[in-house]
Each structure stands twice: as structure tokens, then as C-alpha cells.
Amino acid sequence: MDLGTLQGWESGRRPLGNMKAAALLHLRRRLGAMGADPLTLGLLDPALDADQIIGAALDPPDAAVLHPLAAWVHNRETAHMLAWALTGVAPPALAGRVPAPRRGPSPSAPLLGAEDRAQLFDHLRETAEAARRPGGDALLHRQALYLASYDRSSEAASWTAHALHAGRGYLARRGWSEHWAQARSTATALARLGDPQPLLDFIERSLADDDAAEAANLNYWAYWLGGVRLPQSDDGFMRDRELTAWDPVTLLRGLTYGLHEAPGYVDLYAHTLWSLLTARPWLPQASGQLVRDLSERTRALLGGGGISERSRRELSAVHYVLLDRT
Structure with missing residues (x-):
């Protein structure tokens, strides 16, 4: 070469x-x-996806429908690649694999320069506002707004909080609705910004004890964590009530080893683990090491604080099932 x-x-x-x-x-x-x-x-594919999203922000397409954030639902690996370029924090999947700095001046991460970063966040905010108007693209709005929350400057944080709170009406809906994915995204973004209450309300009101919503949550988590192989062009895949489009072991593994990365989302992790083991009670027999690791993590969470009463009940049930299998 x-x-x-x-x-x-x-x-x-x-x-x-x-x-x-x-x-x-x-x-x-x-x-x-x-x-x-x-x-x-x-990780080459999510890196190229992230590059395409950044490229669209720095050189916007002529029509919103051509924007990559309107073309497919991005997953965790793509989000981590974007965060690497926006914050300089390497994806967890690359832990120990990022090479040592070379001799001479060289970047330690694919971090965008200050000017490009500012332009990208301006574009995301403008895109989210435009997509929220009547006739706008719901997927484009949801994903642009979520990525805009990576901007932690004081002025940007104020805009993001206002934009997210403007969508809190979605959180008032009970169970499954056409706005369920928007409500979930809003709640998780607010949790990442330090406001966990909307996520707790979402679990209680829009997720727990509703079969369609529970299925949507498992489908989305499976996609987010790489259990669904094909990219999805919209949120329609979440409506699959059969739960047959993904591998349950892959989902259990992703939830198990993602617990330590998600202090703001721990209650959503806890509920999803409980829901997954309720839907697939045979899962603890699939991998002894995986079950032992999950058992250790649930024990640590139950021994500490910072989780809701619902999470404590559900994690206790998960831990009991795991102990019965080890």
C-alpha cells in the first residue's frame, strides 16, 4: 500500500x-x-457510520430525508464512536487497544477541532428543531436531540435541557404508544444529564406491566447492544411481540457487562434484566461464566445504594434465579 x-x-x-x-x-x-x-x-462499520454522521453535520445534505440520522437507527457502537470524536473518550470496546502516542505531534484520539465541534452541535440543534415541526421526521428529531446532549457547555446544556423538557409530554403516556421511542430517548438523555426522575417515571408509567412496551424495550436493547444484525431504517422493529429477531444470550451478555458503564441508567438496566429473564427463563443455563459475572454485579448493586425500590425488588428476583443456577 x-x-x-x-x-x-x-x-x-x-x-x-x-x-x-x-x-x-x-x-x-x-x-x-x-x-x-x-x-x-x-468496529470499522460503526466508525464509518459515525464518520458519515459527522460529515453530514459539517456539510449538510440538501434534504432532511437524506440525512444519515433519518436513514437508520444507530446503535451503541456508533454512538461510542461519535462520542470519541466529540469528547475524546475512547469506546469501551477499544479499552487497551488504543495505541500509545507516536513520536512527534500526533492526535491521541479522533477528536474534532473546536470549530468543527461547534459547527456539528449547531447543526444537531438546528436539525432537531426543524425535525420537531409538523411534518418533520421523528427519527431524525430523536437522534439529533440525543446527540446534541453531548455538548456540555453551559449555554448548550441549557438549550438541551429545555428541548428535552419540551418533550416530557411523551413521558406522561402510559404503556406503548407511537411516541414510546421518543419518550425513552428523552428520559435516558435527561438521566445522562443528571436528572434521573424522568427515567424512573418512564419505567413505572410507560414500560412496566405493559406487554407491548416490555417487548419494545427488549427489542431496542437487543438492537442497541448488537443482537440484531441488520440495520433498521425506523423504529418499527420495536413492535415485534415474538422476540425472535435477536439472540437472547447476546442481549444478556451486553446487559451484564454494560452495568458498570451506566450509573445514570442502572434502573433501566435492572428492569430490562428482570424482563429478559422473565421472558426467557432458560437463559441462566446458557453460560456458567456469564451467570457468575452477572451474579457478582447484582450482589454489588444490592449491597450498595442509588437504585430505586422497584430496581431492588427486580434485581433481588434476578439474583435469586441466578443463585438457583450456580
Whole structure:
């Protein structure tokens, strides 16, 4: 490979996304054959997705329908890649894999410059506002608003909090509704900004004890954590009541090892674990090590504070089931 090509990829002068599909496929397989880390190669797709979203913010498409945030539901890996570019925090999946700094001046992360970052957040706020108007795209609004919450400047935080609270009417709806995904996104974004009450209200009012909402929550978590292989163009996949489109073990693994990353979402994690084991009671027999790790995590949570009474009851039930299998 020509050295100038590699330097172009690393500097961003020649984006990988501009390669021909066949050439990119060949490169991916060639790298694997040469001993590249399989996990890192597996993150190439979400990295390209994140690059496309950033590109659309810095050079917006002519029509909102062409925006990548309106074209597919992004998952956790894409969100982590975007956060890496916006905050400089490496994705958990790359823990221990980010190379040491090279000699001479070189970036330690794909962090956007201050000017580009400001332009991206301005674009996200403008996009979220435009998509919220009558006739706007609900998926575009939801995802643009969620990503805008990554801007922690005081002025931006005030705008985000106001925009999120403007959507709290969705949280008043009971059980499943066409606005359920918007309500969930609003509640989780507010929790990440330090206001956990809307998420607790969402679990009580719009999730617990409603079969359609419980199924939607499991479907969304499965997609978010990589249990659904195909990208989804809208939120319709959440309405599947059969729960057959994803692997339950993959979902259990993602929830188990994601508990330590989610101090603001622990109650949603707890309820989802309880719901998953209720829907698939055979799961604790699938992996002994996974069950032992989850048992340790639930024991630690039950021994500490910071969880709701509902979460404590549900985690106690989960822990009891796990103990019965170990």
C-alpha cells in the first residue's frame, strides 16, 4: 500500500468512506489475513457510520430525508464512536487497544477541532428543531436531540435541557404508544444529564406491566447492544411481540457487562434484566461464566445504594434465579 494513501486515511484527507465498496471489502479482509485485531476490524462499520454522521453535520445534505440520522437507527457502537470524536473518550470496546502516542505531534484520539465541534452541535440543534415541526421526521428529531446532549457547555446544556423538557409530554403516556421511542430517548438523555426522575417515571408509567412496551424495550436493547444484525431504517422493529429477531444470550451478555458503564441508567438496566429473564427463563443455563459475572454485579448493586425500590425488588428476583443456577 502506498505510504501516502495510509497517511491520507490517518489524517482524514482521503476518507475511507470514499473508497469503492469492493476495494474497502478487500482491504478489510486483507487486514484480517495480516493479523489485524478482529474486534477492531469489527468496529470499522460503526466508525464509518459515525464518520458519515459527522460529515453530514459539517456539510449538510440538501434534504432532511437524506440525512444519515433519518436513514437508520444507530446503535451503541456508533454512538461510542461519535462520542470519541466529540469528547475524546475512547469506546469501551477499544479499552487497551488504543495505541500509545507516536513520536512527534500526533492526535491521541479522533477528536474534532473546536470549530468543527461547534459547527456539528449547531447543526444537531438546528436539525432537531426543524425535525420537531409538523411534518418533520421523528427519527431524525430523536437522534439529533440525543446527540446534541453531548455538548456540555453551559449555554448548550441549557438549550438541551429545555428541548428535552419540551418533550416530557411523551413521558406522561402510559404503556406503548407511537411516541414510546421518543419518550425513552428523552428520559435516558435527561438521566445522562443528571436528572434521573424522568427515567424512573418512564419505567413505572410507560414500560412496566405493559406487554407491548416490555417487548419494545427488549427489542431496542437487543438492537442497541448488537443482537440484531441488520440495520433498521425506523423504529418499527420495536413492535415485534415474538422476540425472535435477536439472540437472547447476546442481549444478556451486553446487559451484564454494560452495568458498570451506566450509573445514570442502572434502573433501566435492572428492569430490562428482570424482563429478559422473565421472558426467557432458560437463559441462566446458557453460560456458567456469564451467570457468575452477572451474579457478582447484582450482589454489588444490592449491597450498595442509588437504585430505586422497584430496581431492588427486580434485581433481588434476578439474583435469586441466578443463585438457583450456580
